[in-house]
Amino acid sequence: ESGEKSAPNSLLQLCVCVRLQVVLKIIKHYQEEGQGSEVVQGVLLGLVVEDRLEITNCFPFPQHTEDDVDFDEVQYQMEMMRSLRHVNIDHLHVGWYQSTYYGSFVSRALLDSQFSYQHAIEESVVLIYDPIKTAQGSLCLKAYRLTPKLMEICKEKDFSPEGLKKACIGYEHMFEEVPIVIKNSHLINVLLLDLQEKSTVADKHELLNLSSSNHLEKSLQLLMDRMDDMSQDIGKYNTYCRNLSKQQQQKQQYLQRRQQENAQRQSRGEPPLPEEDISKMFKPPQAPARMDTLLIAGTRGSQLDLASSIGQPSSLKRMIKY
Numbered sequence: 001e002s003g004e005k006s007a008p009n010s011l012l013q014l015c016v017c018v019r020l021q022v023v024l025k026i027i028k029h030y031q032e033e034g035q036g037s038e039v040v041q042g043v044l045l046g047l048v049v050e051d052r053l054e055i056t057n058c059f060p061f062p063q064h065t066e067d068d069v070d071f072d073e074v075q076y077q078m079e080m081m082r083s084l085r086h087v088n089i090d091h092l093h094v095g096w097y098q099s100t101y102y103g104s105f106v107s108r109a110l111l112d113s114q115f116s117y118q119h120a121i122e123e124s125v126v127l128i129y130d131p132i133k134t135a136q137g138s139l140c141l142k143a144y145r146l147t148p149k150l151m152e153i154c155k156e157k158d159f160s161p162e163g164l165k166k167a168c169i170g171y172e173h174m175f176e177e178v179p180i181v182i183k184n185s186h187l188i189n190v191l192l193l194d195l196q197e198k199s200t201v202a203d204k205h206e207l208l209n210l211s212s213s214n215h216l217e218k219s220l221q222l223l224m225d226r227m228d229d230m231s232q233d234i235g236k237y238n239t240y241c242r243n244l245s246k247q248q249q250q251k252q253q254y255l256q257r258r259q260q261e262n263a264q265r266q267s268r269g270e271p272p273l274p275e276e277d278i279s280k281m282f283k284p285p286q287a288p289a290r291m292d293t294l295l296i297a298g299t300r301g302s303q304l305d306l307a308s309s310i311g312q313p314s315s316l317k318r319m320i321k322y
Helices: 020-033 073-086 108-120 131-135 148-156 161-167 186-198 213-267 291-321
Strands: 015-019 041-049 052-060 092-099 125-129 141-146 175-178 180-183
Touching: 015 020, 015 125, 020 041, 020 052, 020 092, 020 125, 020 131, 020 180, 041 073, 052 073, 052 092, 092 108, 108 125, 108 141, 108 148, 108 291, 141 148, 141 180, 148 161, 213 291
Parallel strands: 015 052, 015 180, 092 125
Antiparallel strands: 041 052, 041 092, 125 141, 141 175
16 A cells, blocks of 8 residues: 555645544544643644555544653654554555644644645645544534645745735635545444444434534634634734834934935034934834734634534524524
8 A cells, every 4th residue: 555655746635534543543533632722633644645645544642731741743753654564454645634622723833743744744644633523413524734835935935024025925825625535334324324224323313403502602602712813913003103213203204304414514614423323223123023913813713613513503593493
């Protein structure tokens, strides 16, 4: 199977094929160690086959605190992959996974981690697992990569307003979603069909249940928090613009006064004033990094999509019920 590895460039715009075993391991990891807003993470293993990325296995990052100074995460990953190789299991590193809390997965930590993975391993993806939507009966697992524009920005580390404006990048151009296909063996498909015929859950399920309203309320609360964060960030940028404009006015006034003084000294036959370094006298204020604004906008967008997906079924149920 490993002999079928092909060039990574043919994969990037195609799909990710995830085995059901990997999906169940991710769900099990969150159920055992994830609590509320606590995020769980792990490593994805697999290989590139023809025109798709095959994710065939995974293992979790162990939970540890700052007091565990002896724990080396890199060494742990290397030992795990070495052990998997010894038992003839796919051990190639193809990305990582992370759970999310009401769509709030867009963060600087995720950006830095995915950049490190993607810079070292071009095929790398991050799988985002949403336990809230999954608990409602709809599996939510998405694969993302950083766009080429954002990769260039991260390489240059130019997050200034001018740098982002020059690159013409907005929050919608930060991540690209890669299609996912969940793959089962034929035996597992037969087993699932057999279990579906024997299952009685569908007969007991209340189709007009409005229990999703609690999730919708929480999602809207987090969305309002992100709007407050964005408002504060815009306020900081407006303050920077006002300070910069005020400094430019002071600089022009100072140059005009010196020009008038030199003209008066020249009329009296006196030598002009010595030249001064204007850049040292009027240092421009520090521009706020705009990457945080993009991340907040990205989080707001994902939370808005989640609130919309939660709210639409509830609205439809109310229309049917009433």
